[in-house]
């Protein structure tokens with residue numbers, strides 16, 4: 001059953017299924033393969049920002065499941081993405097998360113050399129290949145799109161249109177922060193969590209836990225926090241600084257020093273917004289920053305959470321201090337969420353676990369699960385199919401769905 005949530009509705013109808021995804025779906029390797037192939041690799045993934053790679057030769061790499069890619073700034077200033085895979089024997093071409101290449105891409109294994117546009121310039125000891133048709137051995141391209149200064153890639157064709165079309169309902173609000181101008185702060189998130197990727201988003205997708213689990217957020221915006229549905233797969237949560245915020249030191253000093261960019265409209269000058277990017281990411285806006293983060297499965301029980309914070313290029317001392325304090329609040333929140341994700345995730349292996357029992361305040365979590373179920377109807381089953389039948393059962397359910 002799919003619940004219908006009217007835009008801005010306080011509560012959905014009372015007869016919805018509150019159980020969440022069944023526990024087996026968080027610990028099943030065959031399912032993860034399907035999720036990777038059918039969902040994660042077929043949806044736009046955020047790699048970074050155009051100002052992470054400002055000069056020709058700058059690159060960022062991005063790994064997801066079996067795939068590896070990198071984005072490279074070309075000599076003419078444009079961006080291209082390639083599979084990070086040498087056509088000789090598959091070595092990585094670029095080896096770091098980000099870096100700079102001079103003039104050409106040189107494979108670290110045997111020294112094949114590629115041009116920035118991916119064409120093969122030459123193999124080491126070329127005569128040892130008899131005839132080597134260079135045109136057949138260029139780097140394979142990966143689809144790339146840029147929206148509001150953020151770089152996205154997609155490994156396989158998928159159901160989403162361009163990023164601009166997909167995220168159009170966010171354009172005015174996120175655009176009001178002038179994200180194209182922003183520059184990286186260097187505050188890279190990159191941590192490994194012992195949880196299934198879906199558990200990270202489950203914690204993120206509801207504000208019911210904020211009052212109990214996040215003392216700093218509760219102090220900052222408390223019950224001003226609201227969830228809003230912006231359309232299919234687009235859900236936003238917002239909180240504004242509340243009257244009397246600042247019982248905690250970091251919150252008090254943050255609110256006191258918060259200095260919004262002059263271009264920000266009035267209704268966003270004391271607002272933190274969380275803009276979901278289906279299926280595995282979020283943009284967070286504050287008056288000083290925009291950050292993204294995303295969860296990327298390593299295996300069924302482990303995920304990398306990766307993200308970055310961006311700021312305005314010119315900052316006053318006060319803005320800089322506010323940004324530092326907002327980062328402190330956000331880091332504390334992240335640590336709290338991490339613990340909650342771990343506990344919830346590991347509970348699903350216990351004999352005592354039956355199912356979730358969701359509040360009306362967790363309806364976005366349910367809506368996110370519905371979005372996943374639409375793509376992978378096998379998620380509706382109470383018990384897992386045999387691993388070797390996972391894809392086949394899913395296809396059969398796709399054919400049979402309403």
Ligand code: FES
Nearest residue numbers: 086088089107110
């Ligand atoms: S694997 Fe790249 S040159 Fe051999």
Ligand SMILES: [Fe+2]
Nearest residue numbers: 203204214337
């Ligand atoms: Fe949280």
